Amino acid sequence: MKYLWILLFFSLSLFGIDGEEVYKKKCSSCHQLYVPVEVLMKNFMEQNNTLLHLKAPTVNQLSYRLKQRIGDPKGDKDIQLMEVTAFIQNYLLHPDKQKSICLPEILSYFNTMPSFKGKISDEEMEAVAEWIYFYLPPVKEVNELQYVDYQKAFSLAKRLGKIIMIEVTSPTCHYCIKMEETTLKDPDVVALISSDFIPVRVDVSRQKLPNNLKWSMTPTFIFLNSDGSVLKTVPGAWMKDDFLTILKEVKHSEGDER
DSSP, X not given: OHHHHHHHHTGGGGGTOOHHHHHHHHTTTTSOXXXXXXXXXXXXXXXXXXXXXXXXXXXXXXXXXXHHHSSOTTSOHHHHHHHHHHHXXXXXXXXXGGGXXXXXXXXXXXXXXXXXXXXXXXXXXXXXXHHHHTOOOOGGGOOSOOOOOHHHHHHHHHHHTOEEEEXXXXXXXXXXXXXXXXXXXXXXXXXXXHHHEEEEEEETTTSOOGGGOOOSSSSEEEEEOTTSOEEEEEESOOXXXXXXXXXXXXHHHHHHHO
């Protein structure tokens, strides 16, 4: 019965309604398609939106926040898609900053959008909602990790709702170098870290780990909440698939604590 309902709910796609075309015609004048996460961070957290002068969240911002804040991020994706669609439909017709899923610090730079009542059909709203939900940023543009200072990482993690990932490394560590040149440059790994983590690199041959954090070998990856609590410590160098599994496990464990 569930799948019959889902089939009926999204049967509009069979009739040629293109969510991306709806976005281009009715949303793109305010919502830019994609800006890399590190550029968004710099724009909002360092330059008060004077770098990009954004009028509204980008599509990649919306896609990420909707999947994190509407419904159950770890639950049935078909059900969550219906919940996201219902939220977007309601917001387009009855916009209200109090209902926004954006971070307050970012929302403060935007005006309340005008209502689309009478300007967009139900089918168009469903099509654009589905397109936003499944939107993926162009991986080729997210090609390397943007490491930040340890102290700065905490303010960013609090504002963006992300996890701090400390890479404990050394220039004489063969396995560190190998992982940095392979796994940590893989587009899928870079995209996941850029989306959900604040990466910090500490060269322990030159400086001590702050706050008495413990490590036993290089490389070691230490994952922290924005309050400094250790979520997980993972020693060793990892291939792509194993490291992606680790990152996803840390992300889900942090979600369970909220």
